[in-house]
Amino acid sequence: MKALVYHGPGQKAWEDVADATIEEPTDVVVRVDTTTICGTDLHILHGDVAAVTDGRILGHEAVGTVTEVGGAVKGFRPGDRVLVPAITKCGRCDYCQRGMPSHCQTVGGIGWIFGHLIDGTQAELVRVPYADTSLYQVPADVSDEQAIFLADALPTGYEVGVLAGQVRPGDTVAVVGAGAVGLAAILTTGLWGASRVIAIDSNKFRLEKALEFGATDVFEAGQGTAGDVLALTDGLGVDVAIEAVGFPETLLTAASLVRPGGTIANIGVHGVPVEIPMQDMWIKNVRLTMGLVDTVSIPTLLKMVASGRIPAEKMGTHTFTFDQMTEAYGVFGNAAANAALKVIITPA
Amino acid sequence: MKALVYHGPGQKAWEDVADATIEEPTDVVVRVDTTTICGTDLHILHGDVAAVTDGRILGHEAVGTVTEVGGAVKGFRPGDRVLVPAITKCGRCDYCQRGMPSHCQTVGGIGWIFGHLIDGTQAELVRVPYADTSLYQVPADVSDEQAIFLADALPTGYEVGVLAGQVRPGDTVAVVGAGAVGLAAILTTGLWGASRVIAIDSNKFRLEKALEFGATDVFEAGQGTAGDVLALTDGLGVDVAIEAVGFPETLLTAASLVRPGGTIANIGVHGVPVEIPMQDMWIKNVRLTMGLVDTVSIPTLLKMVASGRIPAEKMGTHTFTFDQMTEAYGVFGNAAANAALKVIITPA
């Protein structure tokens, strides 16, 4: 089969490799019908993720068709149309039983293993371990182009932003960073009744998208941002500030926007420490949350997409075929300049 | 009346002042039968709290007897034995209605006003605003020596440590700092079924007290602390790490102890920023909470003291009379060296 293989920092190739096969009775093999690229794949290519080594097939998002099932698999059969989520769950460790497979102790201490600790989804076929507890059937009324964004981007914005941030009816929410994941948070705050959603970004295309995805107000990031946002509230700030970038400045911006009693929900992947003004914040009765997606919200999101309340397909701005994989990386790697959010990659 | 008056950094005196009187129809005046000193009073004397100015009567904790009530007061009558909590609540602002009077917008944007924005409780009489919504009746089976610690120390350990930390049955909890507030957290974790409570401090007297207050394990703070604590768990760390000191190192210690999915509950009052290792923490699905006490747990704590499950009186290690106020400050100001936790101060 063909797959996108990592060959060290900066090196990748769409090349021939051995077919994915059943290795354990709890595995299935899925033929990939749609995949996409995540910001994390770019980090890997920059050499930032030491656990990814030469020869690894990249990618952790797919919609596909089951071609083969292991002897212990009960929930799936060849021909089933499935969503392969970013997170694999054994279903039996303490973390999986508590609904936090992001830290599944069985599959590696972390639930994100595709394109990281095992071969991934940017390939014609992918082996899916613990299929019964990890895969999801895709309902007939949800398209591949919708479902693919439920593998990672939408659950990340929703779980790590909206759910961890504890958005509640009537809340005012600020989202710092309107890239794919920030937009996913904007798209899903309505599920918990936010009354006002404020997007902040330095890129005008993204702010336009934010309005289209449900933001009620947008601001270009700058010196006066905090003042502008506070002026929209009663002067005390927002109920929930979601950080969706991953830099110290953006996290501090989010922290500066939150009212006493509110939540700062960090989604961004950070590479360096952040100096938090605890001397000002300790008295504010705020909480700072952070974490990896669990993808356990997928059943909820599938229902909301099926019912038309979450237009997930809006995340896909560019379409490529497998043999244009390098081009797809090029566009996504420079998303802001290319007016790109997420790319859709299909066989042919 | 006599009262302890602040006269600028390092200056205080137990001196004659005008009697406290009713100023608003929602006020009552309370004769102070028992008061105590808080770490915050020491901060004020060090000049760290700019809002406290020359002439202010200090103190924000009291048990006493109502001597006079304003015309609009319905819930209290002269002779009632009452607890004056650290936090004043108007009962009508959004924060009060949500149970977060720490940020009461009516009384000053902050619910802590005694000995801060208005005259305090280290006095023979104290005026209590918004008495109906702020004061608590003390049940007959709770002594003054128990109730006084429900004015601030116990609710702080319980609300900002145990409740914000979301301790749940079976949890392992680490408490960094076993001073009065850390011990309050240790004393109240049992209300939420913690299975193991680990105290960490550099002072042996406090670690002995920690065991007496319900800790199951104690460690002297040092290089190997994190390793020692992790060895007591499955290697992943504790469910809840409570910080009860207020320094960058102690917060970082707490952060280093928490397992994926856990909570770091900061109680300490911080004076400087803290550099958080977000590059390691973002992926851990943890939350960091912080804040001022609301004292809304007082009804619960009164029931638990009355039923004998919370031996609040253990917090009081030294007793003084009003005219020994300076001596009381001397002992409490050097608590560790004096084997002191909290002091009890009464009229005669």
Place this chain on the structure above:
Amino acid sequence: MKALVYHGPGQKAWEDVADATIEEPTDVVVRVDTTTICGTDLHILHGDVAAVTDGRILGHEAVGTVTEVGGAVKGFRPGDRVLVPAITKCGRCDYCQRGMPSHCQTVGGIGWIFGHLIDGTQAELVRVPYADTSLYQVPADVSDEQAIFLADALPTGYEVGVLAGQVRPGDTVAVVGAGAVGLAAILTTGLWGASRVIAIDSNKFRLEKALEFGATDVFEAGQGTAGDVLALTDGLGVDVAIEAVGFPETLLTAASLVRPGGTIANIGVHGVPVEIPMQDMWIKNVRLTMGLVDTVSIPTLLKMVASGRIPAEKMGTHTFTFDQMTEAYGVFGNAAANAALKVIITPA
């Protein structure tokens, strides 16, 4: 002033009475600009509510203008435009402090006192006790015709139906009874992300309104209703079944629709016992909730009305003036036949 006075079962009159005045320093007097009629007023007129005696002014819903304030009132001034909610809260009893003023122990053991234990809102003036903790300012961008339905109907559907029912994103919700309160539940389920809302009623006008208020599916009540509803789900039933009528049959219908693990939220006022099939239900891991509205969701609902997400004005189908009070009762008393939901009654 003029007011609608109850004179025993079946007897009422719009007549001259003494003006409402300040009696306690915590009172305000409000000039009624808009009022409405509730199903409970009809129950009173039928003689079903023994506590209401001859001479009582009816009504417990109003939007108006403050004309006079008691000496202890801090939050309101003459001229303020206010919402007078169905529930009065002292703000200091245990129930009020827990956010459950429906059982305020101070005002009567029950928070509903207007038009019940004290004179009500179907009058030119009304005395409002505990004004600081009970009244709400009406924002400029919310009209009287919207705000009036936040006094009782909308909070009842939302709190006793949607909140008690614990509607969560993705849920399927059935509402049995599409009168004013059932429609209020339908209008507000979206705040918690319901994916499907099924209305059941025997009246076609109400089912049409249900679709207009946000129901995704409607069924005429009948033999096959349960089968029809179950066929819309996976055969197991709905997540939340809301009862909004108050008869044994409608509660049993609601109970028959709920899936294992779901909630039956009873809003209806019942007059007789209900025989519950516990032999079938005990194993289903369901909960049955019931209760009086607290009206504590009013701040949230005001924000949602102001932001345009809750079109509260749709509840008002007929408009009358004070001197048409009897006519208003006539139309509302036969609401289904008159294609009426709620009536709006104003001075002139």
Place this chain on the structure above:
Amino acid sequence: MKALVYHGPGQKAWEDVADATIEEPTDVVVRVDTTTICGTDLHILHGDVAAVTDGRILGHEAVGTVTEVGGAVKGFRPGDRVLVPAITKCGRCDYCQRGMPSHCQTVGGIGWIFGHLIDGTQAELVRVPYADTSLYQVPADVSDEQAIFLADALPTGYEVGVLAGQVRPGDTVAVVGAGAVGLAAILTTGLWGASRVIAIDSNKFRLEKALEFGATDVFEAGQGTAGDVLALTDGLGVDVAIEAVGFPETLLTAASLVRPGGTIANIGVHGVPVEIPMQDMWIKNVRLTMGLVDTVSIPTLLKMVASGRIPAEKMGTHTFTFDQMTEAYGVFGNAAANAALKVIITPA
């Protein structure tokens, strides 16, 4: 092997049957080291459970040793000491993923299958399906005589009584019925900080046990019970009333004890409908919960037993060997008269 086989109403025998073996790759076989009898087994013998047919091996509680594992089992090996809980969970259906395997759709629409839909644990060997997601390792510091009661009785009292009842710190809890499951609720209310636990039963031995298990007050059931209980509170009733019998009268007793805003948690298995006084209850803001145990609290309970906070072994009052199975049923079948709570049955 030997096993207790059901042969129709009133008929059972400890007889030779074919050995339990691996049938699916997700199975394990467990050698039973300790089992017990549940009230449900008595119901089956009375012919009340139609799904149990001639030839079925009874029992759904065991502690044992793994003897054989299927090819897909990852978490258990021969020799492991394990707890076989009453509930089997596939780990992948919606109910299992939500932590409600009581309604596992895969194993039968109900999670209780041992001694019901498949052969049970009152045998020398038992086949355990979905072992990875259903079995629990028993820690070295928990004895068989403790662990056996975590298979059903303790989780039932805890989950269906204490957790569903939402006991919170400071609460007063009444438990109607102090048999094994009621006592399990009493034993575990402390995990959520109940301040007062009131047991009600008609049997003096059970009331004595209730005090030993942690009740603070006991009452013999009778005419004056409700008055007695209300007199212990502020006259309004208890926060949580747990029903642990299963008759209309006991459920109505529980309902009569609960204060406004409280919860009635039904644990009892009911055989007939119950006429609920909705005309009085609708206004009380109470909830009535009910259901089958999920056994998902076992990890928490194992920690609390291991730490000494839950003396689970107290549930076992009588000990038998496998060949005394009939005698064991005799004693347990007349538990009150024999001063029995639960029996412990071991091989030899």
